[in-house]
Amino acid sequence: MTTHIIRTEGAKLTVYLEGPEWEGAPSATLGDFSCETPEAGREVLRRAIEHIRDAGGDRVIGPMSGDTWHSYRVVSESDGSAAFLMEPTHKPHEAELFRAAGFSVISKYFSARVALAQTAQASPAASEAFEIEAWDGRNPEALFRQVYALSVEAFSRNAFYKPISESDFLAMYMPVVPMLKRELIFFARRPDGSLAGFLFGIPNYAEGPNPSAAILKTYASLERGAGRHLASHFHKSALQLGFETAIHALIHDDNQSAERSVAEGATVFRRYELLGLRLDG
Known part of the structure; x- marks a missing residue:
């Protein structure tokens, strides 16, 4: 799988150019995303999108580390309880950074306890x-x-x-x-x-x-x-x-x-x- 790691001061992510299909078209994915500040997150996302555009891509999914076999999804709502084993974890502002970069929701999930x-x-x-x-x-x-x-x-x-x-x-x-x-x-x-x-x-x-x-x-x-x-x-x-x-x-x-x-x-x-x-x- 073709990947490209982008690091800036205070942020990093990995671009996976050969992601799954979305709407019948190939997509790239953005995974392994972390940032210390919203400003750093915005910059690393901007560079990643630019890299995908330069590579000829026109669909981007995130957060997703290449495919659904690996880590994907961002937390959008929580009761504040600790993360469970193998659960995706993100800082509260990370979902908002994706939305600010133009992303919109394409799928929703939940975890429940009984x-x-x-x-x-x-x-x-x-x-x-x-x-x-x-x-x-x-x-x-x-x-x-x-x-x-x-x-x-x-x-x-x-x-x-x-x-x-x-x-x-x-x-x-x-x-x-x-x-x-x-x-x-x-x-x-x-x-x-x-x-x-x-x-x-x-x-x-x-x-x-x-x-x-x-x-x-x-x-x-x-x-x-x-x-x-x-x-x-x-x-x-x-x-x-x-x-x-x-x-x-x-x-x-x-x-x-x-x-x-x-x-x-x-x-x-x-x-x-x-x-x-x-x-x-």
């Missing part, structure tokens, strides 16, 4: 289309190879999707293996043994070595209802492990899982935005 004593009580009706099984804790590389294969299929229709190689995917996720808790990772399997869905949960180690919250980080399914069953098993297992709260992390506002999170009584504590700029407009 008491496990509340949500772990419900159980969806059994399905003949699949069964849920917990990860056995063995061969983590095989685990992530399965997660990669299903993710590519399940997420390929999502907005801003861009393919990633299996080797790059493994390089991202294998370092987190020491933090995994097998009781928070589940598969949905069809009667023939093929994978119908997965759920990847992890303790919120941002709280310290003995966190009270478990994060429902990512799940995907190819069978109707599998996501609900996976979430139910995650909530019940997290409660049995002694966790008090589940964090439903980084959900797209229009995703079916957003409706499910609301139905389970979760309370939104953070909102995020992805921003876009058309240079031909």
Whole structure:
């Protein structure tokens, strides 16, 4: 991926010229953004946009470190609580700097929390289309190879999707293996043994070595209802492990899982935005 790091006094960001498609056209993305002052932020954004324009680009997405497999989104609203593990974090003025540079919202997301004593009580009706099984804790590389294969299929229709190689995917996720808790990772399997869905949960180690919250980080399914069953098993297992709260992390506002999170009584504590700029407009 072609990248260009721009540093000014008090600010930096990375320009990724080969980002995902937006509105059917290729885009560049701006990621790894930080600034000490609004003035420094405005200047580094100006230089980045100029670099993209000089390279022939006419669509810019940010904040996004190249694609949706990596860090993206900016915090737009918060209750002030501490960031959870692997959550994007930005200073309050950074979203305003993007807007001042001409960016507008192109996608919205949220994170919510729910008491496990509340949500772990419900159980969806059994399905003949699949069964849920917990990860056995063995061969983590095989685990992530399965997660990669299903993710590519399940997420390929999502907005801003861009393919990633299996080797790059493994390089991202294998370092987190020491933090995994097998009781928070589940598969949905069809009667023939093929994978119908997965759920990847992890303790919120941002709280310290003995966190009270478990994060429902990512799940995907190819069978109707599998996501609900996976979430139910995650909530019940997290409660049995002694966790008090589940964090439903980084959900797209229009995703079916957003409706499910609301139905389970979760309370939104953070909102995020992805921003876009058309240079031909």
